[in-house]
Amino acid sequence: MGDFLLVTIQIDMHDRLAIALQDDLTNTISETEARGVLIDISSLEIVDSFIGRMLANIAAMARVLDAETVVVGMQPAVAITLVELGLSLPGVRTALNVDAGVEMLRASVDGTKGAYGTRLR
Amino acid sequence: MSTAPYNQKAFLLTSLVSRDKDAILREWLQEMSGAVRRTDLINDVELRTQCSQFLELTRRALENSGDFSASAWDSVRKMLGDISRSRALQGFQPSETASFVFSLKRPIFTRIRQESKDDGELLAVLTWTTTELLDAMGLFTAEVYQKSREEVIRRQQEELLELSTPVVKLWEGILALPIIGTLDSARTQVVMESLLQAIVHNNSKVAIIDITGVPTVDTVVAQHLLKTVTAARLMGADCIISGVRPQIAQTIVHLGISLADITTKATLSAAFSVALQRLGFSFVRDAQR
Numbered sequence: 001m002g003d004f005l006l007v008t009i010q011i012d013m014h015d016r017l018a019i020a021l022q023d024d025l026t027n028t029i030s031e032t033e034a035r036g037v038l039i040d041i042s043s044l045e046i047v048d049s050f051i052g053r054m055l056a057n058i059a060a061m062a063r064v065l066d067a068e069t070v071v072v073g074m075q076p077a078v079a080i081t082l083v084e085l086g087l088s089l090p091g092v093r094t095a096l097n098v099d100a101g102v103e104m105l106r107a108s109v110d111g112t113k114g115a116y117g118t119r120l121r
Numbered sequence: 122m123s124t125a126p127y128n129q130k131a132f133l134l135t136s137l138v139s140r141d142k143d144a145i146l147r148e149w150l151q152e153m154s155g156a157v158r159r160t161d162l163i164n165d166v167e168l169r170t171q172c173s174q175f176l177e178l179t180r181r182a183l184e185n186s187g188d189f190s191a192s193a194w195d196s197v198r199k200m201l202g203d204i205s206r207s208r209a210l211q212g213f214q215p216s217e218t219a220s221f222v223f224s225l226k227r228p229i230f231t232r233i234r235q236e237s238k239d240d241g242e243l244l245a246v247l248t249w250t251t252t253e254l255l256d257a258m259g260l261f262t263a264e265v266y267q268k269s270r271e272e273v274i275r276r277q278q279e280e281l282l283e284l285s286t287p288v289v290k291l292w293e294g295i296l297a298l299p300i301i302g303t304l305d306s307a308r309t310q311v312v313m314e315s316l317l318q319a320i321v322h323n324n325s326k327v328a329i330i331d332i333t334g335v336p337t338v339d340t341v342v343a344q345h346l347l348k349t350v351t352a353a354r355l356m357g358a359d360c361i362i363s364g365v366r367p368q369i370a371q372t373i374v375h376l377g378i379s380l381a382d383i384t385t386k387a388t389l390s391a392a393f394s395v396a397l398q399r400l401g402f403s404f405v406r407d408a409q410r
Binding site: 071072073074075076078079082083084089094095097100101 | 310313314317318320325326348351353354356357358
């Protein structure tokens, strides 16, 4: 999707899969020099603290590689569970759906461009 | 209580009730109208039908057993249960409901006295049996009445919970959630769920939580508010807390609660204009007016 990567999580994440996703994603970001990552978790219905931490980790890793991460489409039940677990995912940006997420990324990337005049890519 | 004397007494009691059924019914109704009779809640015909049906059922049960908890009394128990349940819902007082049974005492005791004449032993035994029975009925009535009342209260509580958490759509992408009353954990759960559902449903980017109607904010309430805001943020919606009264602002600071990450506004209108700005709307007043 242009400068952005879209990851859709459609099955229940287990630990090894989550680590594979981290690997895969960081590699792809550095290969494609993506500026943004969208993680669509709208099909995810069960979360635990591990998944929560994984999302935060991915966001932090992506930031090191100069890409913004937006988690999109979180279900109400999932949001309530994460809050009850005490995981507020600080540093992770969120959006209602993929459209809103793309808009958010575009705005922030354009903002960067505006600040420096030109983009160095 | 052994069986043989019971049969004897029961026979007397049963025959007494069936023989003087009409008279007992008349006196019973009179007794009730003398004591606590709610003509505004139940009419004479209905009461009369209830009473005569009840007497008939009691007579039939008496023929079989003198123990109120026995299965022979099932139909009587069922009827008493129905009566006290419906009375609880109609708004009868507990004493008025119980007196339905207790006012039967005098008519029956009068009969017993006439029947036993000079036989003191018989009088005592019959009176005791009747009292025991009627007391058991009265207690049962009160119990059912109490249960029905509790049911009413529980249902109202649930309704109140539902009623008190409306989520209002103010504008395309802007929701308002006016909270009235104290936020406890159960209520927070309902508020949170309905807010998050509404966010998904209306595709809203901004939610305004208005706490004008929250009387006090302590650490627990603040924590619940923060939870709700965090959950909404996880879904990708911004939250603004509005309607913070001066006293509440003071309390929040005194308690050391940090609302630093959340936009707070004094009034709902201020919060609304911030929300409009965030979504890129701007209003222009018509110069003509």
